[in-house]
Amino acid sequence: MISENLKTSAFILRCFSYSESDLIVTFYSNDFGKVQGIAKGAKKSKKRFVNVFEPFSLTKIIFSRKKPDSLAFINSCEIIDHYCDIREDLEKTLTASYFTDLTDHFSPEGKVNKKIFELLNNFLLLLSEEKVTEATLRFFEMRLLKLAGFEPALDHCVRCKAPVTNGESYYFYPREGGIKCAACAEPERYEQPISTGTVRTLLLGKEMDINKIKMVSLSGASATECRSILIGFITHVLGREIKSLKVMEQVRNMCL
Numbered sequence: 735m736i737s738e739n740l741k742t743s744a745f746i747l748r749c750f751s752y753s754e755s756d757l758i759v760t761f762y763s764n765d766f767g768k769v770q771g772i773a774k775g776a777k778k779s780k781k782r783f784v785n786v787f788e789p790f791s792l793t794k795i796i797f798s799r800k801k802p803d804s805l806a807f808i809n810s811c812e813i814i815d816h817y818c819d820i821r822e823d824l825e826k827t828l829t830a831s832y833f834t835d836l837t838d839h840f841s842p843e844g845k846v847n848k849k850i851f852e853l854l855n856n857f858l859l860l861l862s863e864e865k866v867t868e869a870t871l872r873f874f875e876m877r878l879l880k881l882a883g884f885e886p887a888l889d890h891c892v893r894c895k896a897p898v899t900n901g902e903s904y905y906f907y908p909r910e911g912g913i914k915c916a917a918c919a920e921p922e923r924y925e926q927p928i929s930t931g932t933v934r935t936l937l938l939g940k941e942m943d944i945n946k947i948k949m950v951s952l953s954g955a956s957a958t959e960c961r962s963i964l965i966g967f968i969t970h971v972l973g974r975e976i977k978s979l980k981v982m983e984q985v986r987n988m989c990l
């Protein structure tokens with residue numbers, strides 16, 4: 735039995751050709767979490783689906799399906815926001831693609847999480863209006879990890895549980911999901927300590943009002959440390975590198 739028509743707002747995560755005329759589309763919806771569906775005839779139909787399945791577009795989708803875990807049949811898809819301001823700028827486009835890619839990687843199908851939908855919404859609006867900064871990237875990662883249930887422990891040493899203290903050095907252990915104080919870490923000579931300032935910045939970025947992110951300037955050592963913690967952790971959790979991150983960083987390095 736096919737379900738009634740289900741209606742939701744959704745961000746397009748990715749889309750690929752399935753046959754001569756059909757597309758398989760993965761979207762992150764407000765009401766049903768991540769859903770994979772087929773848009774029959776989408777490559778031929780000029781009326782029903784015109785350029786609607788581009789990554790990170792916000793859409794209104796109507797679909798039906800047999801069971802919650804079966805492939806959805808996409809009946810219609812309309813654009814709510816195409817984010818033209820983002821698409822006019824290569825760096826912003828690659829950043830938005832990275833955000834949707836990361837959301838895709840951290841979202842099991844069918845698990846509803848309205849806060850993740852809201853996170854994407856807020857950060858795409860931020861990208862529309864402001865320049866891409868290190869803080870935008872790292873705070874998105876930090877918040878997504880938290881909402882997806884993979885928040886690294888950064889406010890205390892994972893071994894002795896002592897809270898982060900100013901002036902101390904810390905070491906990050908992706909496998910153990912957090913930082914250790916110098917006494918517990920027994921660092922090798924090549925390991926780089928992380929400053930308390932970096933740890934505090936990431937903790938702050940997790941909760942900070944979205945409108946204040948543009949005022950945060952992460953630079954030099956702090957930017958390097960933040961990236962090393964978060965990307966190291968994300969790569970460890972996912973068990974692989976993220977291609978869209980590499981592409982985005984290559985372009986950012988060329989532009990800077």
Ligand SMILES: [Zn+2]
Pocket residue numbers: 891892893894895896914915916917918919
């Ligand atoms: Zn310790």
